[in-house]
Amino acid sequence: MAIILDGKALAEQTRQRIAQEVTTLSRQPGLAVILVGDDPASRLYVSNKEKDCAQCGFKSFEHRMAADTTEAELLALIAELNTNDDVDGILVQLPLPKHLNEEMVIQSIAPEKDVDAFHPYNVGRMSQGKPVFLPCTPAGVMAILKAYDIDVAGKDCVVIGRSNIVGKPMGMLLTQANGTVTICHSRTPNLAEYTKRADILVAAVGREGLVRADMVKEGAVVIDVAMNRNAAGKFCGDVDFEAVKAVASHITPVPGGVGPMTRALLLENILTAAKRK
Numbered sequence: 001m002a003i004i005l006d007g008k009a010l011a012e013q014t015r016q017r018i019a020q021e022v023t024t025l026s027r028q029p030g031l032a033v034i035l036v037g038d039d040p041a042s043r044l045y046v047s048n049k050e051k052d053c054a055q056c057g058f059k060s061f062e063h064r065m066a067a068d069t070t071e072a073e074l075l076a077l078i079a080e081l082n083t084n085d086d087v088d089g090i091l092v093q094l095p096l097p098k099h100l101n102e103e104m105v106i107q108s109i110a111p112e113k114d115v116d117a118f119h120p121y122n123v124g125r126m127s128q129g130k131p132v133f134l135p136c137t138p139a140g141v142m143a144i145l146k147a148y149d150i151d152v153a154g155k156d157c158v159v160i161g162r163s164n165i166v167g168k169p170m171g172m173l174l175t176q177a178n179g180t181v182t183i184c185h186s187r188t189p190n191l192a193e194y195t196k197r198a199d200i201l202v203a204a205v206g207r208e209g210l211v212r213a214d215m216v217k218e219g220a221v222v223i224d225v226a227m228n229r230n231a232a233g234k235f236c237g238d239v240d241f242e243a244v245k246a247v248a249s250h251i252t253p254v255p256g257g258v259g260p261m262t263r264a265l266l267l268e269n270i271l272t273a274a275k276r277k
């Protein structure tokens with residue numbers, strides 16, 4: 001039976017370490033969160049981030065904007081936050097309403113306050129192996145591997161999914177850790193041929209039941225990044241957890257795996273931003 005990679009417990013440890021370090025700083029780190037519209041899921045995510053900030057001794061500044069906010073209004077707020085010394089990190093909750101151009105909005109955030117690491121400057125720095133901030137989800141996965149002494153060097157790593165936020169940067173971080181990386185996606189024929197080779201398999205697609213036990217090598221490390229809702233309305237990942245845990249050596253649960261570590265790495269980035277000032 002696989003070892004369950006307990007992201008929730010690891011995130012709690014991370015927050016406690018950060019809270020401790022914050023007591024040694026001369027000023028409180030601050031996060032500004034911008035939420036446009038009132039999507040209930042987004043509201044919950046934002047309130048969780050504010051709770052995390054409070055636990056770590058960070059200030060958080062919530063900016064709620066109406067769903068029909070114009071791009072000019074949003075860019076004006078970001079410009080103000082870019083020069084506000086109490087704000088170390090700026091997070092614009094995604095997705096934005098359709099009429100707003102996410103690319104333009106992300107590019108308007110000062111790269112040194114871009115704690116999501118979505119700005120092209122930070123993406124470029126990461127791809128050169130000289131990161132300023134690391135993207136929270138892939139860096140959260142790397143932190144889980146490290147905490148459980150899972151060495152990536154020399155391993156066959158297969159990432160399913162090629163999004164800018166998870167799949168592509170995940171492949172880059174595993175490459176930098178000396179893994180041999182294959183990125184698979186919706187146009188990959190015979191997905192199982194690739195996944196069955198993987199020593200480390202990362203699923204980041206968003207389709208319940210995508211990774212079955214017969215697609216996983218005996219003893220593989222299986223990381224599930226997805227957050228789907230199943231028919232019963234419960235969170236589930238891409239991996240058939242019950243069946244795959246009988247084959248894998250290590251596996252992340254959903255919930256309680258990568259999600260909490262995504263939030264923990266955001267806190268790490270805010271602390272980094274504050275210390276650099």
Ligand SMILES: Nc1nc(=O)c2c([nH]1)NC[C@@H]1CN(c3ccc(C(=O)N[C@@H](CCC(=O)O)C(=O)O)cc3)C=[N+]21
Pocket residue numbers: 045048091092093094095116136227235254255256257258259260261262263
């Ligand atoms: N600018 C921006 N940055 C983001 O990082 C960002 C975003 N927009 N938009 C939405 C997605 C989603 N996301 C989650 C992170 C952690 C959990 C998480 O902690 N999940 C828990 C379950 C849910 C809970 O307990 O609250 C778990 O997996 O155990 C969920 C979702 C960050 N996102």
Ligand SMILES: [Mg+2]
Pocket residue numbers: 096097098099100101102
């Ligand atoms: Mg849009």
